[in-house]
Amino acid sequence: MAREQWGTKLGFMLAAMGSAVGLGNIWRFSFVAGNNGGGAFLLLYLGCVFLIGIPLLLTEVSIGRKAKSDVVGSYQKLAPKTPWFFTGFFGIFSAFLILSFYAVVAGWSLYYFFNYVTGNFFEAPAEAGFGAVFGGFISQGWQPLFWTALFMAMVIFIVVSGVKKGIETANKIFMPLLALLLIVLAVFSLSLDGAMEGLAFLFQPDWSAFSQPSIYVQALGQAFFSLSLGMGALLTYGSYLSDDKKLPGAAVGIGLMDTFFAVISGLVIFPAVFAFSIDPSSGPPLVFITLPTIFEQMPLGGIVGLIFFFALSLAALSSAISILEVPTAYFMRLFSWSRKKSSIIVGSIMFFFGIFVSLGFGIWSDVTPIGEKNILDSMDYIASNILLPLGGLSMALFVGWYFKKATALKAVDLKDDLMGSTWYGIVKFIVPVVILIIFVSSL
Ligand code: PHE
Ligand code: NA
Structure with a gap:
């Protein structure tokens, strides 16, 4: 059977942007920035995105396009x-x-959407506000699991129906809508009493924060997570791309778009966090407490909340399908499984792990695999801060050192001019050195 391919370059761009823009920009960006002091983190994060992230994004897509295989098979084919x-x-x-944890958080988003459909969340149902509402919800056993299962079923369904059809069209409508909503919300949030404190938190670096090694690892991990980098998601999407499509413009476009969504979410969340006296270091629950509190104060907030959580759930869906696609494509080739069989098996295993993640907010909240981190935070730490940068490091070394310069440049559609040499130098020297320094310093 011939390998699947994108219909058009736009199809690829939409899918790749759909992969990049997701819970990482709103949910993860906000709580990691909140935990790491705001401004100093933002600065390092932007540094990681532009110096390492975008050049590597180009590198990762090019490996897949050149090899036309999955994340393991591509290396086997090229080397x-x-x-x-x-x-x-x-x-x-x-x-x-x-x-496994993304589906749990996406399940929370679906649950919120549902509660805006019923009108239940138009006002905080509990005296103590949305903090108590959220805490009560995630600590129950079955309810969050139901929403995780529902989300996972949707992801599998879309991956089964193939790369081309996917949710390209839905993305075309709802990504711009999500952007528009975020802009409106940012304006509203900035108009709240006390908003300036939030702005200062996000944009005025506390210079002493730079002396903490953990902030560098966190910024690097967030850049990788948010750009969908280092896992092979973009490599796999690149493998469905034909050779005549030009890559550098696409890589820059995806990177800028993703960063825009992160910064604008910061402008929504932090002014409100300070205006409503929410703790910026509340961790993963942060946006699930802050957002409904904003909607409650806002004219027509119930409707805004409804559309917002619908768009957020879709953004999560288009990211999740790119994650499921990585092992699905691998096992399809390895065991000659059908797309259907492969995605159902892989997706079910992920859901199984998701049960542990979800219960980690309830009956297993005392389970802390790494330090004081609960199950979600531990899995997230290993994957985002260690495995993704390691995957990216290996891609940089592969293209920078295993390929000859001319081969590398050709793979990414660059010429041997200033721009090409800059990209090559970054991938060959800067990316490996920076990632290694950050790793070593955090030990
Ligand atoms: N980039 C996605 C987001 O921001 C998450 C993701 C990570 C997708 C890694 C693919 C690979 O939500
Ligand atoms: Na992202």
């Missing part, structure tokens, strides 16, 4: 009889870890 393919397993492994 036969070498151990390079081994690094592809980081990607497969991180896909399992990430989607």
Whole structure:
């Protein structure tokens, strides 16, 4: 059977942007920034995106396009009889870890959407506000699991129906809508009493924060997570791209778009966090407490909340399908499974792990696999801060050192001019050195 392909370059762009823009920009960006002091984190995060993220994004897509295979098979094809393919397993492994908790958080988003449909969340149903509402919801056993299962079923359904059909069209409508909503929300949030404190938190770096090594790892991990980098999601999407499509413009476009969504979410969340005296370091629940509190104060907030959580759930869906696609494509080739069989098996295993993640907010909240981190935070830490950067490091070393310069430049559609050499120098030297320094300093 011939390998599947995108219909058009736009189809690829939409899918790749759909992969990038998701819970990472709103949910993860906000709580990681909130935990790491705001401004100093933002600065480092932007540094990681532009210096490392975008050049690597181009690199990752080009590997897939050149090899036309999955994250393990691409290395086997381009570097036969070498151990390079081994690094592809980081990607497969991180896909399992990430989607297992991503589906839980996306389930929360679906639950919120549902509560805006019924009108239940138009006003905080509890005296103590949305903090108590959220805490009560996630600590129950079955309810959050139901929403996780529903989300996972939707992801599998879309991946089964193939790469081309997917949800390209839905993305075309709802990504711009999500952007528009975020802009409106940012304006509203900035008009709240006390908003300026939030702005200062986000944009005025506390210079002493730079002396903490953990902030560098967090910024790097957030850049990788948000750009969908290092797992092989973009590599796999690139493998469905024909050779005549030009890559550098696409890579920059995807990177800028993703960063726009992150910064604008910061402008929604932090002014409101300070205006409503919410703790910026509340961790994963942060946006699920802050957002409904904003909607409650806002004219027509119930409707805005409804559309918002619908769009957020869709954004999560288009990211999740790119994660499921990584192991699905691998197992399809490895065991000659059908797309249907592969995605159902992989997706079910992920849901199974998701049960642990979800219960980690309830009966298993005392389970802390790493330090004081609960199950979600532990899985997230290993995947986003360690495995994704390692996957990216190996892609940089592969293209920078295993390929000859001319081969590398040709793979990414650049010429041997200033721009091409800059990209090559970054990928060959800067990316590996920076990632290694950050790793070593955090030990
Ligand atoms: N980039 C996605 C987001 O921001 C998450 C993701 C991570 C997708 C890794 C693919 C690979 O939500
Ligand atoms: Na993102």
